[in-house]
Amino acid sequence: MGSSQEENAVIDFPNWLLEDLRREVQRAFARDGIVDVSKVAEYVRSRNESCNLALEDFESQVLLAATEFGAPMLLECLEAAGKGNRTDRVELLNHGPAWIVRLTEKGAVDERHFEVETHARAYASGQSFRLGSSAHRRMNGHADTPAE
Structure with a gap:
């Protein structure tokens, strides 16, 4: 290293x-x-x-x-795979000091707001697991190295 x-x-x-x-x-x-x-x-x-x-x-x-x-950013997106439903997804967004997890399931959208990045990431991971997906990450990053 x-x-x-x-x-x-x-x-x-x-x-x-x-x-x-x-x-x-x-x-x-x-x-x-x-x-x-x-x-x-x-x-x-x-x-x-x-x-x-x-x-x-x-x-x-x-x-x-x-x-x-000052643009909001999509930092990570977890998509449900395997069940043929490509509309189910979990998105982790950063907008200034706020962290938002947007869950799209069967066409319905729900957003949860978090002040702490690790809480948002934990919730997003849990929702992805709940959807039964072997989720893939399109991007894992933040200007400061994120906690996983």
């Missing part, structure tokens, strides 16, 4: 790439009212593969840009 300095190294994004990323964050926020961090990061990364940067680096920059714009 590398040293702490290596692990916390800041990737130097070219200014033109940062501007492109910020534009995409603004577009996603304007279009959807929320920034799906992994979706925006993957979109920008796929258009700029020649830069040879990891998806995680793009996700970190999307988090920073969305925070800068």
